[in-house]
Amino acid sequence: MLGITLAGLGIDLLMHDSVSEIFKEGHSIEALSVVILVAAAFWSFGNRGITGREWHIPVILILMALRELDIDKRLTSEGVLQLRLYTGTAPLWEKAAGFAVVMLILVCLIRLAWLNLPQWLRGLQQGAGSAWLATGAALLIVIAKSMDGLDRKLAPLGMTLTTEMVTMAGRLEEMLELAAYIMLAQAAVYVARPHTLARWRGPAA
Numbered sequence: 001m002l003g004i005t006l007a008g009l010g011i012d013l014l015m016h017d018s019v020s021e022i023f024k025e026g027h028s029i030e031a032l033s034v035v036i037l038v039a040a041a042f043w044s045f046g047n048r049g050i051t052g053r054e055w056h057i058p059v060i061l062i063l064m065a066l067r068e069l070d071i072d073k074r075l076t077s078e079g080v081l082q083l084r085l086y087t088g089t090a091p092l093w094e095k096a097a098g099f100a101v102v103m104l105i106l107v108c109l110i111r112l113a114w115l116n117l118p119q120w121l122r123g124l125q126q127g128a129g130s131a132w133l134a135t136g137a138a139l140l141i142v143i144a145k146s147m148d149g150l151d152r153k154l155a156p157l158g159m160t161l162t163t164e165m166v167t168m169a170g171r172l173e174e175m176l177e178l179a180a181y182i183m184l185a186q187a188a189v190y191v192a193r194p195h196t197l198a199r200w201r202g203p204a205a
Helices: 002-015 019-023 028-046 056-068 092-126 129-146 150-157 163-201
Strands: none
Touching (some): 002 019, 002 028, 002 163, 019 028, 019 163, 028 056, 028 163, 056 092, 056 163, 092 129, 150 163
């Protein structure tokens, strides 16, 4: 993943004169985020370390990848997480589709808390790499999301950011998200590793 990330950034920088291009939609930062999330989803779906009852994990990763591509806003007149989609004049099919997606997200989050939260807590106590990677990823995502629209959030406090600071905050948000997605993918690899090694080695003699 680090090699692919370096190659993607290098190619993007070679093809453009400005560093700012790599942070725009459709360029390396966003593309790499989507690729890593999808790879993590397929890995977690295909390995024996995550059982069939934990289907919500790859689904969450796929939903995150779709969110990076702004699919929730491109296929409907309003984002599926926006209340005005359901209270406004949007077509009925958009409201129904958005409601179905919201229900899917809620089901996945409930299953994540019910099935995986105890595993995560035990993993932290035992020093499991997957648990600590997932924790680090979650913290980075929270920090990144807090930087989204930072100027708007600080305005009620009487704080004004310069254009350069707003740009830097936006870039830092994208980089933190990319780092978080790499950590999530690595966590999926850690979960699968004992099962993968066992499959490679075959039955014990």
